[in-house]
Amino acid sequence: MIESEYIDGVRLLRHRAAQEHTDVTLTFAVGAQDETLRTIGVAHTVEHLVMSTVRQLPIQVEAEVDLMTTAFAASGSPARVGEFLNRLCAALAEPPVDRLAVEAGVLAAEDGWAAHPMAAFLLFVRYGASGPGLGWLEGAGYDGLTAEHVTAFARKWFVPGNAVLQVSGPLPEGLELKLPQGPAPVRALPTGRLLDGPSAVGYGIPGAAVLLTMPTGDAARVPGLAMRVLESRIEEQCRHVAGHSYVVDSQVVGMDWVIYAEAREGTEEAVARAVGEALTDLAANGPSEDELALVVARLEEEVATTDKELAEVFAGTMRRLMGEPEVPPIDVALANQVRPADIAAVLRDALPSAIGYAEEEALDVWKAYGFRPEAHCPVIPELPAGKIYKPPLAARTFIKDARSLVLVETGHGLALRDDDGIHEIKWDEVAGVMRTDGPTVVLGVNGCAIPVDPQVFRGSGAALDELARRTDSGLWFDESAFSRDEDDH
Template identity: 25%
Template sequence: MIQHLDVDGVPTLLAPTGGPMHAGLTFRVGTADETLGRAGITHLLEHLALAPLGLADYHVNGSTAQVFTTFHTQGSGADIAAFLTAVCGHLSDLPLARLDVEKEILRTEWSSRGAAATDDIPLWRYGARDYGLTSYPEWGLGALTADDLRQWAARWFTRENAVLWIAGGQVPAGLRLALPAGTRQPVPVASSALPRTPAYFVGGSRAVVLDSVVRRRTAASVFAGVLERELYRSLRQDAGLSYTTTTGYEPRGDGYASLRALADALAEKQGAVLGGFVDVLAKLRVGRIDQADLDATIAKREDFLGIAEIDAARLPSYALNVLTGEPNLGVDEYRAELKAVDLAALHEVAGEVMASALLMVPGRLTADWAGFVAAPTHSTSAVYGTTYTSREGSGALRIGDDGVSYLGSDGVLTIRYDECAAMLAWPDGARQLIGSDAIVLHIEPTMFNLHSAALPILDAKVPADRQVAMPARAPEAIPQPKTAGRPPREPHVRSWWEVPVLVVSWVAVVLVGGFFLLFTLGMLTTETEPGDEWLWGAVVVGWLLTVILALPIVLLRRRRR
């Protein structure tokens, strides 16, 4: 049974364990609480709190997720007390001497992180804000100051915004959680960058990935297990198309949960995997769900509930529910909800999954044939302002009082200043604006005929806390128009005979052309006598002669150009 206690004003959860004692201090703050222009501040605070501890003789770790930050340790009671007491002390009095070093460590950590198939899902669903920020680098690190960190810690790392959980017999002696007073912070409200769902986008991975948002409930978590079994049977066992077929179910803290599914594919099998994946979704959507899959999934969950240390195993998720205010079920209550899940409940969840579905398809594939609409990659309108042409002849940039637009042959990209999540600024003048809807507009001064006042307008309009200074680029990394670098043409030198030829040609054209112009007008205004039809032939010959006399003028002009 999980006990509810209090340690220095921090809600504390205690459950017995037969294994090594372990504990975690979890705060209700994560990447979703940040902004893109200051992304990385929570992760940096986590590192600063752990940095002075050095290499411990027992397990210690920290992690920053979308809405939670946790400090975890395993060891003796004395070790746990020393670790958590030190972490709280460092959060209250930040070891800022390590600030620059930890920034570099975080940059290295990001650069060495491998790409995952699901990395881009958040930005396509949520945009460049709240839950979508996990798709972006920690661009805010460079500008963060000591005052920024102190203010962030004072707001989020407080005793009212924390939960301590301990798997062990008792609260370790000597444990002190010296955290400042504050308030419990609600989870952020989820945004959306999708005008319509179900939707799809083309990803850079070979995998097919489904992302849905469903109501948080036991039936939805069971559905994730049933979907995984169906994908495994259909795409791996029967068709032999995929090796990895997995699903995940992660509560968001606001009464909803993210439900994901993935199936990998060889390059030449991507179309077949996509088709099989969609077929599985369609089968579940119409209610063709195998009772055996439901029974097997529930049995697996009941096996977990039957382990001897189930209360200790539930502590981390139990603590998260305490922080977000979501209900915590007892083991018997959860077991009863499992038994109540039937095929009709799963059919209902399948409808929620498809209604909110975002599908990532590989390569050049599409999913409109399956009823999915393409997620937007362009804006619906452009701003009013001054238009600057491209130096390559295609596209134009428009800078106005409300925002910036790029007018391209394939559509419009618009970032309004009040919807700009971040603007990356390079010393050479390049600017990259990222809208809250994840639309990206890149401006290279070398590629547009910009007025000298154009870039200062951007810098003045975008708020300072959304501007990110980027390192200088090597000259060869700065793009140049395609015409740049070509050797200049040799100027044309006029030959001695060109002027006389031009003069003679012009005089001849004027005299001959003028004569036959008058002759033609006379023929048109008088009646032709019988036998004088040959005069019209003379008119034709005269005009042909005029054209021939004008040829030197045309040819010499073309030669000069």
């Protein structure tokens, strides 16, 4: 039984491995999904700012931000590692925002993703401009973040009750984890968009992927085993048999699993077929005994080569901080009793939630597997009533695309008819408003984007005035200068 230990309110987990040097990982239950459209990139910015205060230490240090967590790690002598932790926590309490402009440029040059682009896109389709869906969007850019954004985010999320410190080797003396003080944040994963699936969406990323919403894990981890089997089969076909892919991987966010396979040029349709075939065949027939035995053996190895009790305490603590339901400890004996039919059943039950992805020109491949092509943001059947704005007559006469465009200011928000269908954003569902050199782009929590441009829609300056009156000024931002520079090139 692991005792509950704390240092300055931070949960401490000590690994049993005997060693002279010290390895630490300080993990916070906060990531890109906890930002807003206006503050996208703020978690990564905090990480860069605080790491600038420890970069001169003569030990190995690193940090990472993903959708769900932010982690800082160091390895070295106990004294130096202790210095790392003390400096790091002091910087989180008072971020060095005087470096904000410099780090904004570094972050833009890094051009990192909190999730693989295919996973980010599918999570955006699922959640729109909220929670995990934010990993797909850019927002105001790193140059649009202010010192107030950074300090407010740090003070809310980088608190002792939202952190876990794992230590291997001697515990450094004199630790002072003086983090910002405050209660542990309470979060709830957004409900997200539930499509009448299985559905499929397309974009320009070469590859194929699928998102499945799976049940909470049981002691045998049947949902997890099912996704491991699916990923293993896709990797076998796309990489080892056909040679189409190098990267085949997965991302898990709450109950959503995304498995993706990149495609080299010219193999996009083949990779989409491999993903669709693997999923639907496994859901219908289950895996072979050998396929199942391999993933169970891998699970056994993971359990056997880790500190099982400590790993379960860490995982349970992080689930609690994330607001996720508890799951029973892994029971390898039960995992060995899982049969191919159990894998088929859990995948079959998840199929209605499935969202497939393919490069746009390969999207029709999914139809053969019962997936219906879907717009990447919601569309409604009819254009709502309201004040109508259209392109000038000359544009509608000579520009084919202009003929379908209609902007409507309703009593509840804005609606747009374009080639993809009819999109609507209600006033109370505006996630952000981006000012550009051209249109003002209204972004909805539902993932829709509606451009309002008086040069495209005659008289729509009145719609912009109503938009300003109806929305919080804090939601408005200018297009990132870094984005404009990319467009210029």
